[in-house]
Amino acid sequence: MQRIFIDPENDRPATRDLPSGVTMPGDLPPPKEVKFHPSEYGSEDASIFFVGTATTIIEWAGIRIMTDPNFLHAGDHVHLGPGVSSTRRTNPAVDLHNLPRIDLVLLSHYHGDHFDQKVETSLRRDLPIITTPHAQSHLTNKDADSFTNVSALDPFTSVMVEVKGTAGPKRRRLRVTAMPGKHVPSHSAVESLNELVNAIPPTNGWMLELGVGDADDATDFVYGYRIYITGDTLMVDELKEIPKRYANKRIDLMLAHLGGTMVPSPALAPLALMVTMDAKQGVQMIRLIQADLTIPIHYDDYEVFASPLDDFKKEVEKAGLEGKVLYLDRGDRFGFTVREA
Numbered sequence: 001m002q003r004i005f006i007d008p009e010n011d012r013p014a015t016r017d018l019p020s021g022v023t024m025p026g027d028l029p030p031p032k033e034v035k036f037h038p039s040e041y042g043s044e045d046a047s048i049f050f051v052g053t054a055t056t057i058i059e060w061a062g063i064r065i066m067t068d069p070n071f072l073h074a075g076d077h078v079h080l081g082p083g084v085s086s087t088r089r090t091n092p093a094v095d096l097h098n099l100p101r102i103d104l105v106l107l108s109h110y111h112g113d114h115f116d117q118k119v120e121t122s123l124r125r126d127l128p129i130i131t132t133p134h135a136q137s138h139l140t141n142k143d144a145d146s147f148t149n150v151s152a153l154d155p156f157t158s159v160m161v162e163v164k165g166t167a168g169p170k171r172r173r174l175r176v177t178a179m180p181g182k183h184v185p186s187h188s189a190v191e192s193l194n195e196l197v198n199a200i201p202p203t204n205g206w207m208l209e210l211g212v213g214d215a216d217d218a219t220d221f222v223y224g225y226r227i228y229i230t231g232d233t234l235m236v237d238e239l240k241e242i243p244k245r246y247a248n249k250r251i252d253l254m255l256a257h258l259g260g261t262m263v264p265s266p267a268l269a270p271l272a273l274m275v276t277m278d279a280k281q282g283v284q285m286i287r288l289i290q291a292d293l294t295i296p297i298h299y300d301d302y303e304v305f306a307s308p309l310d311d312f313k314k315e316v317e318k319a320g321l322e323g324k325v326l327y328l329d330r331g332d333r334f335g336f337t338v339r340e341a
């Protein structure tokens with residue numbers, strides 16, 4: 001298993017081009033609202049701050065993990081493939097240059113609504129990033145200006161993230177395992193066309209496990225909280241492998257990328273292609289994964305997001321799954337508990 005090290009004591013800004021006069025804040029902005037895992041209220045030691053799109057910041061024991069950094073503002077355009085762009089409707093809950101220290105980035109795929117041009121220019125080059133092989137090659141092919149600490153994972157392979165400064169039998173660790181994701185249906189005519197036009201990049205989901213392990217044994221890991229992040233995927237057969245692999249293992253939380261994103265396909269014009277889950281697929285995903293709780297993200301930030309959150313809420317109610325879903329607005333924080341491992 002690959003190993004990487006993060007160092008929360010290395011107190012440097014996430015970006016390398018802080019405007020003059022701006023200093024790095026020590027923390028995220030105060031949340032608009034704080035919500036909790038319903039069954040565990042009162043003992044929270046970790047949280048997720050919802051920035052917008054698929055951007056979240058997960059905080060636990062002094063560590064900050066950022067997912068799919070996208071900090072464009074309302075009215076900004078994002079490039080999503082040859083001849084395809086979309087306008088952002090919303091603002092992120094924190095600005096790129098007002099981020100506190102970030103220790104690790106999980107990037108599901110190399111696409112403008114998950115890693116925009118400003119983010120790509122600004123992030124400090126040695127920020128640890130875990131992503132797909134495709135994104136890794138884009139981030140590391142820039143000669144002098146490449147990112148220098150990028151790990152790539154294929155589905156069901158893992159990297160152990162070691163937290164510097166913690167030692168002994170209960171060293172804090174994160175185990176990140178890539179999950180399959182499909183932006184376009186498998187084995188379809190569309191898929192071969194897509195490969196041809198190379199419009200839609202390959203994508204990963206993640207199983208992010210927060211836990212501890214013996215510092216002297218690189219493979220030792222006892223999980224304390226397990227988060228499945230779907231990435232931009234449709235509800236496809238490849239995902240059925242996930243509950244098989246995690247049978248009898250509790251998945252505490254699912255962060256589901258919804259939005260029913262409709263991307264006009266240059267190869268198929270005038271047809272548009274749905275490339276992320278809509279409301280119905282989101283409910284199918286809840287049933288498949290059986291996570292203790294689901295939080296939808298990536299649902300209304302761009303004009304190409306065609307399936308509103310209200311549709312998902314209706315489908316959830318129709319399915320009688322209201323108790324299994326929690327809704328966050330941008331700027332809200334979700335508190336949870338990493339069990340004593």
Ligand SMILES: [Zn+2]
Nearest residue numbers: 113114232298
């Ligand atoms: Zn997306």
